[in-house]
Amino acid sequence: MALVAAVRGPVRVLLRAGARLPGAALGWTERAAGGGDGARRFGSQRVLVEPDAGAGVAVMKFKNPPVNSLSLEFLTELVISLEKLENDKSFRGVILTSGACPAGGCLVALSCDYRILADNPRYCIGLNETQLGIIAPFWFKDTLENTIGHRAAERALQLGLLFPPAEALQVGLVDQVVPEEQVQSTALSAIAQWMAIPDHARQLTKAMMRKATASRLITQRDADVQNFVSFISKDSIQKSLQRYLQRLKEKKG
Structure with missing residues (x-):
């Protein structure tokens, strides 16, 4: 599938190969207003999917307030929703919509094929881990470097x-910045360009371009988890995180 990221913050256009997480089931379905033939919205507590089978595209909206934090529960629901669409051959593309995209949100956007950001100073995107006193994982670094250069x-x-x-x-x-009210329509136009390419050619090309990054993550995943747990558990790092959170509270106050 093709993936487009749209942020009101970014919109992400997603043309996606498989991924898998165990976990929760989707909670409900209902007929989508204005959707394609037989299109039904479905969702869970944190993810809403509005499919248009006629167009072969679904819009996936994150709804994990206040900031769409990437909790295990949210990520599980996200992957289940993507797998449901991927197993339905009616769909060839997904548009992901979210708010501001720091840290993990930025990585989700970078994983997409195309990124559209609303022209609003409230929305920003980037990997801000060092501001918290921690470092971005190597696979965050690799993905960012692939996108904007060393x-x-x-x-x-x-x-x-x-x-x-x-x-x-x-x-x-990001690939485009547009007025906020044009984010979704721009994403629909963008994803049409990706879907005009034969799926097998586009997917194989994408796999070729991202193979080294994906393979490195797969082979070093366990070591990366262990290193992160060891790092984040240090007293100095915990204190740094607490200071950062306190600054955020003061700024909001």
């Missing part, structure tokens, strides 16, 4: 930069 990625990662729309476009982190 030097720009090195600077962004060291400074924990969150890019507003114009800067995100300039550095190549």
